[in-house]
């Protein structure tokens with residue numbers, strides 16, 4: 001089957017800086033790929049190319065086997081790419097259901113807001129996808145009371161509900177408590193359970209190993225190697241990362 005996304009020979013130059021050099025990358029259907037690499041390795045630049053925020057200096061981008069020229073942010077969104085940002089803009093004073101449907105409200109046949117439907121949908125998303133088990137949280141709860149992990153969960157579920165096929169998380173665990181991080185990692189697993197794909201960026205190898213089907217290591221703008229998490233132990237992966245940091249290669 002065709003990959004959801006492919007990068008062929010993608011390079012990106014910012015002035016004097018070669019941020020990416022000949023990146024080959026693919027993301028399969030229903031696959032979570034973890035991107036690992038030091039600060040400055042090029043991870044964010046790579047996803048900014050996928051989200052249409054930056055244009056590559058050279059190279060090709062394919063979605064579902066179709067080459068896409070001049071990818072822009074709206075076009076990437078249209079192609080099913082959604083990014084969950086660290087500081088997701090949620091409206092704190094608004095209810096959970098409002099936040100889920102913010103800007104994409106459901107209306108009834110007369111064009112009025114279908115509040116009942118939106119609350120029902122929110123309830124089923126909460127219990128089925130978000131894993132909110134606390135009875136303290138309901139569709140009318142204000143998101144200002146949610147933890148950082150729960151807030152990101154709302155953003156992920158919103159992306160899934162609006163039919164994102166590729167969900168990108170760039171350092172989503174930064175600043176989260178241990179417990180919230182576990183919750184977030186569960187949300188990421190939920191993306192796979194929903195049959196969607198994700199690119200998960202985190203400098204913490206434990207987080208990446210815990211959720212990714214495959215790990216791609218970026219070093220100084222290049223793909224240094226990749227591993228199926230099933231086929232490599234965490235210890236072994238850590239050894240390889242250390243080797244990479246020291247020598248720039250696995251061997």
Ligand SMILES: Nc1ncnc2c1ncn2[C@@H]1O[C@H](COP(=O)(O)OP(=O)(O)O)[C@@H](O)[C@H]1O
Nearest residue numbers: 014017019037038039040041042043044045046
């Ligand atoms: N908009 C930009 N202008 C100039 N240089 C940039 C820009 N964005 C990133 N870079 C440079 O590209 C390299 C890769 O950065 P980045 O993709 O943010 O790495 P990572 O996310 O892996 O930490 C770094 O050297 C960074 O300074």
Ligand SMILES: [Mg+2]
Nearest residue numbers: 043044045170
């Ligand atoms: Mg980054």
